[in-house]
Amino acid sequence: MSNLRILLGGVPFGCNNIGDEAILAQVVNIVRESTPAANIIVSTGEQKTTAEWLDVETCPLHSSFSGNERDNTAFFDALDSADVFIWSGATGLSDYPNAALNCLSEAQNRGLKTIVFCTGMNDTFNPAHFKLNSGLKKSLFDIIKQTSGGKLDLTTRYECRKEQDVRTRLKEILDRCDLVINRDFPSKLELMKSNLSKQPIVAADPAIALPLVAPTAALWGDSMMEVLESGSKLIGVCISSQQKINQLDAFASWLDGLVDTYQAKIVFIPMNPITDFKLMSQIREAMFHRSQSIIASGSVKPSSVAGLASKMDVVISSRLHLLIFAAISSTPCIGIGRGSKVTNFLSEFGFCTAGDTDNIKFEYLEKEVRKILLEKDAYKEVADLVRESMLIRLEHGVAALKNCLTLA
Known part of the structure; x- marks a missing residue:
């Protein structure tokens, strides 16, 4: 039987964010300790650097992040070769929800086991994607609101509809995941506003267990x-x-x-x-x-x-x-x-x-x-x-992940 192949994706990795790279390094360590024989692939914007640093295989970011549709060929090839897809990192489900859900959905359509590991949720979705702040549509909606004496607020309706659509999609796709873990209790409460069928596990941000290197x-x-x-x-x-x-x-x-x-x-x-x-x-x-x-x-x-x-x-x-x-x-x-x-x-x-x-x-x-x-x-x-409390929660999350990977 061939070794388990696990593809790691996230918020997006390899884009000059030291915090995101801390999460990635810790998730790689956790997966490696949980399933020592597994082959790990990381979806990242810095393929060569990440491969050398973490001793992993790499593939490009999904085009939802890179903006380059040609990257999807290699990303989908990595998905096709994998048994498990793990989405992890920061507040990706609120900052880039559609990108995360696109990746998870593609993995589920291929029959992969899908896991959301130690993600956070802000109390609002990314304003850059869910607020109508400028442009022709915004100008038109403002005119309609003004001429209706404030009674017809199409901007608010539009923004509410976008949020409801993504919450519907969050429920649909996360309900199909094999495991969902949040990094803190407020994130769990925010995610449950999408009416998930199962309560997520609460762990902690993996970076809290990062080893320190003394300055020189x-x-x-x-x-x-x-x-x-x-x-x-x-x-x-x-x-x-x-x-x-x-x-x-x-x-x-x-x-x-x-x-x-x-x-x-x-x-x-x-x-x-x-x-x-x-x-x-x-x-x-x-x-x-x-x-x-x-x-x-x-x-x-x-x-x-x-x-x-x-x-x-x-x-x-x-x-x-x-x-x-x-x-x-x-x-x-x-x-x-x-x-x-x-x-x-x-x-x-x-x-x-x-x-x-x-x-x-x-x-x-x-x-x-x-x-x-x-x-x-x-x-x-x-x-x-x-x-200490965070580390205990993280241990519980890691145990759930290990159990899920063992059954893969």
């Missing part, structure tokens, strides 16, 4: 090591380029205040080494004390970035996975909201976000930084317990 000059350069060894308070920062902050100058000024008050050094940690790096550069350039800051540039391996985060006294981020990286080492973190995923994660610690990228609550930020620097040990006690 070879990974990050001599300048970074000087900062890490300076004895100063270190404030790790990442603002996602996917949703830029409206108060860039005010945020830069607030970071200057941390330098003045705590003699701190600001360590910008881009979670997208291209687009986040560009935004971090803009924030740094707006700082008066930019000489007391540095932008991490070097390794893009998740374990190395998590190791860097572990050296911070506090991490401030609108990127969920930098907060998760901080939690691995119980490093105190403060979230700036960007969708419900940051809120959901922090709620497990009993914390709130410091506003969102549209309206940062600077007073709350200041209060939390001061509290953390004064009571770091107390924070770590809470963080240790929360991470």
Whole structure:
């Protein structure tokens, strides 16, 4: 009997998102430990790099992600050769629901076992795909609403219909899956709004179990090591380029205040080494004390970035996975909201976000930084317990996955 062939797809992998690559690395490890003899194929935008890094076979992304219909030939060939298709990663079922469902449906039509593993759900679907914000149709609907005195709101009807259609499709396709696992309880509640026939299992984001690699000059350069060894308070920062902050100058000024008050050094940690790096550069350039800051540039391996985060006294981020990286080492973190995923994660610690990228609550930020620097040990006690709870949930999810793969 030939070895089981398992195709991994996700949100999309291989697109310069260090958080997504952390999930991928951990899912590959989990699958490998669950079924050591299996052949693993990864659908990714970086085939050569991923194959060398994780020692797996690779295929292109589905055209729903790549935009290139020609990629589907190789993707479908990989599906045809597989026995199991696993969809995993981040908030793919709300950010890119139709792309995820297209892949799962194609796998089901071929008779593959299909699994959704440790995905999250925001409390809204991706506005870029489910909100009518501009264009001829939007203009026409606005005119109709205005001429009807507000009684005929076709924009709202259109958006509600799109959401209902995707929820109907979520139920249809996920009900046919052999296993569905969410990464947290709020995601399960959001997914159940689609009236799934079976309750999903709740596990945790696989990245919470990521091993750490200690920073070295070879990974990050001599300048970074000087900062890490300076004895100063270190404030790790990442603002996602996917949703830029409206108060860039005010945020830069607030970071200057941390330098003045705590003699701190600001360590910008881009979670997208291209687009986040560009935004971090803009924030740094707006700082008066930019000489007391540095932008991490070097390794893009998740374990190395998590190791860097572990050296911070506090991490401030609108990127969920930098907060998760901080939690691995119980490093105190403060979230700036960007969708419900940051809120959901922090709620497990009993914390709130410091506003969102549209309206940062600077007073709350200041209060939390001061509290953390004064009571770091107390924070770590809470963080240790929360991470332990997440790891236990993840173990349950892994056990369910292993059982499902054993029966494949």
